[in-house]
Amino acid sequence: MRTVLLIASLFLLSSCRTDYDIAEVAPVEHTGEAHQHGAGETCLEHGVPMTEGHEAEHHGDDVNSGSLSGSERHLHAPGERNHGTEWFFNQPWAASFIWGKMLRDSVILVALAVAVLLISGLRRRHR
Amino acid sequence: MRPVVTFAHMTLRSLVRRRTIWGISIVILIALVGIGQIPGYGVSNQGRFILDFGLFGLELGALLLAIGLASSIYPRDRERRTIMPLIAVPLSRGQYLMGRFTGAALVQSASILTGCVGLMAILVLNGHQVPADLFPAAALLIVEGWFLLAVVFFFSFWTSPPLNAPLTVLLFIVSQLSVSGFVALLPSAPALMRTLRLLLPHMDVFHIKDPIAHGLDIPGIYFVLAVVYGLSYMAFMLAVALAVFRKRDLK
Numbered sequence: 001m002r003t004v005l006l007i008a009s010l011f012l013l014s015s016c017r018t019d020y021d022i023a024e025v026a027p028v029e030h031t032g033e034a035h036q037h038g039a040g041e042t043c044l045e046h047g048v049p050m051t052e053g054h055e056a057e058h059h060g061d062d063v064n065s066g067s068l069s070g071s072e073r074h075l076h077a078p079g080e081r082n083h084g085t086e087w088f089f090n091q092p093w094a095a096s097f098i099w100g101k102m103l104r105d106s107v108i109l110v111a112l113a114v115a116v117l118l119i120s121g122l123r124r125r126h127r
Numbered sequence: 128m129r130p131v132v133t134f135a136h137m138t139l140r141s142l143v144r145r146r147t148i149w150g151i152s153i154v155i156l157i158a159l160v161g162i163g164q165i166p167g168y169g170v171s172n173q174g175r176f177i178l179d180f181g182l183f184g185l186e187l188g189a190l191l192l193a194i195g196l197a198s199s200i201y202p203r204d205r206e207r208r209t210i211m212p213l214i215a216v217p218l219s220r221g222q223y224l225m226g227r228f229t230g231a232a233l234v235q236s237a238s239i240l241t242g243c244v245g246l247m248a249i250l251v252l253n254g255h256q257v258p259a260d261l262f263p264a265a266a267l268l269i270v271e272g273w274f275l276l277a278v279v280f281f282f283s284f285w286t287s288p289p290l291n292a293p294l295t296v297l298l299f300i301v302s303q304l305s306v307s308g309f310v311a312l313l314p315s316a317p318a319l320m321r322t323l324r325l326l327l328p329h330m331d332v333f334h335i336k337d338p339i340a341h342g343l344d345i346p347g348i349y350f351v352l353a354v355v356y357g358l359s360y361m362a363f364m365l366a367v368a369l370a371v372f373r374k375r376d377l378k
Contacts, residue, residue, distance in 0.1 A: 020306070020329075021306035022319045059259065089336055091334070091338075092349075093335050094327065094338070102355075103356075109359035109362065112363050113362040113365070114366075116363070117366045117369065119370070120374075121373075
């Protein structure tokens with residue numbers, strides 16, 4: 001019981017109250033890099049200004065017709081992060097802002113392991 | 128330390144004699160060969176798919192190996208009563224756990240490394256380049272496998288043998304979920320789900336197949352952090368497993 005209480009109190013430390021979900025804790029400079037077509041931007045595929053509904057109208061037709069495929073369907077400037085690829089860049093290896101949290105978790109886990117070992121050893125000795 | 132090393136060596140020899148390890152290793156290698164046989168149909172970067180599927184296969188192999196190697200060790204020792212003389216004099220319960228764990232971890236590491244070499248051979252035979260980060264990726268899968276081994280040992284002390292594998296697989300699956308994905312399993316109790324998620328590891332830390340398949344470089348510091356994270360979780364699970372084992376009445 002004491003072990004459970006100790007674990008609970010350590011995990012409830014303010015620094016790890018919500019854990020980390022990369023999509024939730026990502027700073028704007030990380031999430032804002034994904035390129036989204038918006039009004040006023042130029043669609044490289046069609047060379048026309050983007051308007052609301054452009055994607056549904058034109059890109060949908062392309063998909064159905066099958067005249068374009070893969071990267072031909074949707075062009076972006078080199079080095080620009082594509083929209084729809086957030087899942088790829090929201091992985092720990094790409095999200096350097098959570099590396100500190102990984103280290104923090106490691107320290108907490110080692111401290112917990114030592115605490116559990118000590119408490120279970122003491123309890124065994126007292127029996 | 129010496130008793131642990133001796134006992135780990137004994138465990139290693141007994142595990143190598145069992146058919147389970149060979150069966151799982153052969154299944155992994157057959158799966159890798161199968162992945163290598165998928166026709167490219169002229170698609171450029173076919174090596175990307177081989178790498179992606181291959182590393183995914185190795186990860187599943189790590190899970191199967193952890194369950195296959197460790198789930199029956201303690202129940203078998205208890206059933207045959209070989210555990211009684213062991214922990215009566217020569218070994219403490221901690222040494223028993225560490226010896227068994229170390230032996231199983233060595234076998235698992237060798238199997239995953241063999242799988243990694245197999246994947247490398249398949250890439251070369253298909254005329255693709257072998258990425259430099261393939262072995263670091265395999266190292267992370269080995270650490271993940273050690274963590275899963277610790278989980279299997281914990282469940283083998285805590286529950287009955289038939290529940291061990293399903294619980295480990297369940298933990299493996301839910302640990303792949305992000306926090307928001309985990310909360311979505313029971314949206315009516317977000318606070319409870321977030322607290323539960325705190326106890327689960329972030330398994331995605333060990334997965335770097337996507338950047339490797341796409342040819343992206345990963346900073347060396349990330350590998351170090353991921354290994355430290357995995358080893359810390361492993362140490363925590365082993366400590367909890369030992370705490371449960373110390374409370375078990377073996378009569």
